[in-house]
Amino acid sequence: MFGRKKASVEKIENDRLMDSIHGIQQQISNAQHLMNNSLEVSDEARLNLRIDRAKYQFLYLEARRRKAQAKHTTDIIFGDEDTFLKQPSRAEKHW
Secondary structure, X not given: OOOOOOOOHHHHHHHXXXXXXXXXXXXXXXHHHHHHHOOOOOHXXXXXXXXXXXXXXXXXXXXXXXXXXXXXXXXXXXXXXXXOOOOOOHHHHHO
């Protein structure tokens, strides 16, 4: 009202999606850090990490489908076994 633009539902939901992606990224990062510093890693922790990675991939693809734009940039977190969305290294980009 009075010339002020209202936030669209689409923008609000895209922001919420991006916040969810960022939260999952933090969980994956923390779990990987914990696993790297642990002597014995439980199977439950490994499964939770794989579930979080699957959630991240789903949310990432949904954001791409919606063409949602992030407020800030972050690194994409993947392990060695993930090849679906693996980013090329600097050496591979130049060839």
